[in-house]
Amino acid sequence: MVRHHIKDIGLANKGKLRIEWAAQEMPVLKSIAERFRKEKPLKGIRVTACLHVTTETASLMETLKAGGAEIALCASNPLSTQDDVAASLVKNSGISVFAIKGEDTKTYYRHIKDSLSIKPQITMDDGADVVSTLHKEEKALLKYVIGGTEETTTGVIRLKAMAADGALQYPIIAVNDAYTKHLFDNRYGTGQSTVDGIIRATNRLIAGSVFVVAGYGWCGRGVAMRAKGHGARVIVTEIDPLKALEATMDGYEVMSIKEASRIGDIFVTATGNINVISKECFSVMKDGAIVCNTGHFNVEIDIESLKMLSKTKRIIRDYVEEYTLKNGRRIYVLGEGRLINLAAAEGHPSAVMDMSFANQALCAEYMVKNAKKLQKTVYSVPESIDKEIARLKLKAMGIKVDTLTAEQKKYLQSWEMGT
Structure with a gap:
């Protein structure tokens, strides 16, 4: 062997x-x-x-x-x-x-x-x-x-x-x-599998929840789309003004991560950067907030700061860690902050x-x-x-598409022809 x-x-x-x-x-x-x-x-x-x-x-x-x-x-x-x-x-x-x-x-x-x-x-x-x-x-x-x-x-x-x-x-x-x-894997694949992982880990209802997506790249777009489809109120946080504008025109609320931290029920990071959800975010989250990551590495959630803010930690369900803060509020981290779609689901x-x-x-x-x-x-x-x-x-998939005619090819390759 x-x-x-x-x-x-x-x-x-x-x-x-x-x-x-x-x-x-x-x-x-x-x-x-x-x-x-x-x-x-x-x-x-x-x-x-x-x-x-x-x-x-x-x-x-x-x-x-x-x-x-x-x-x-x-x-x-x-x-x-x-x-x-x-x-x-x-x-x-x-x-x-x-x-x-x-x-x-x-x-x-x-x-x-x-x-x-x-x-x-x-x-x-x-x-x-x-x-x-x-x-x-x-x-x-x-x-x-x-x-x-x-x-x-x-x-x-x-x-x-x-x-x-x-x-x-x-x-x-x-x-x-x-x-x-990236147009398909990152958007449709990440979108479906991330929400799938959250549901498998928590069995919580997405509909009616305040669902915060950090990052509006192709992965973030997909997660926001699927969360919206489940009936969530979706909030997007961004650092790129173009992506923030796009998210706004796609129908999502856009605000800072600190502002979103006060009202979110479920948080998903999809940025590829470190400490996106930080100590300042944890300090204002409401009791029962759920935090997870769908970026590649487990660096987007500042878990070390969360540990410092907490008095106890326990595993309450498979892939769900409950952190009880010193003020009594509870924050739940899914899949150790690693890829939730692969930690708790099948990718x-x-x-x-x-x-x-x-x-x-x-x-x-x-x-x-x-x-x-x-x-x-x-x-x-x-x-x-x-x-x-x-x-x-x-x-x-059994789908047929058109091909250009000789006339259409000539038109696209020329500059003489106008209206």
Whole structure:
């Protein structure tokens, strides 16, 4: 059996069925896997993937393996692993996995290093922890790496900062920047799965609640949209005047986080920044306020300050920690401040991850073919890949679109014709 460190190999059969269920909604990735199986574009390529170990990720891993890759997979968040999926990948797919749901920070980074032991040529990241570890602690392995991909907004921000400082040692494609990724995964996937996680963790009614969304990027847009659909009074907090204006014209109330803290019932952070909900916010929240995060890292909620303000803490439900402040008010933190949609729920629906992971697979293929031509910086997904994925998705959905006539093409390419 391949190298692994997982919770229980006995969960493999359950995981296999769940992977099969998710794969039914991933026709684009299936079509790519069929081509990869014939063409083997990744033959002999070693891939270290640091992603949420979910049923959808399993389909991506199997697609890469179909293309000829050797894979080592670790989790990109300590609470995002689905242990039965990890077991199935090891037992049924022959893929090395180092991931256990609820692993501590030390184990999390040990698993990253375990996954790097294959001396990867391609890295596949979600949050840039593998890239960071390579550049800080495993520099000797950089000579093997030809390129990588990055899945999420937070990781892209980190990598662009590295590139700007001249620290990045190999080219990386920002999968998150693809239209077929962030317009759908971030908006519809995060929107549905975040609200799903909140409901599973709390069983609270969303309708009629004051629902505060911090950040109006594509993830924040999706959360606000779904909360509104559930009947909540949605408040958006922002630092960007353009996004604040957009949120206002989308029909939401916009105010400062401090002001919103006084009236909110449920708070969701979606900014990618630190201490968005701070000591000042906790000090004015009403009794029973629920706080959670859907940004990649557990830094958006200042939990250390909350601990200092509190006299007691207890786990009152799975993924729900009750902090009782010194004045008697209670604040509930979900999923330890980590990604609530993966801590308490199952992450994004497979239909949107189909496009996101199709980008990952095709960008890995692109990197193998073009790495020698690329600089040590962060690239957007090639437009041809983005459009091909959209075309394949529409085809799978049975949707037909128009094409330009010769006359229309000529008109768009000319400047002589007017009214």
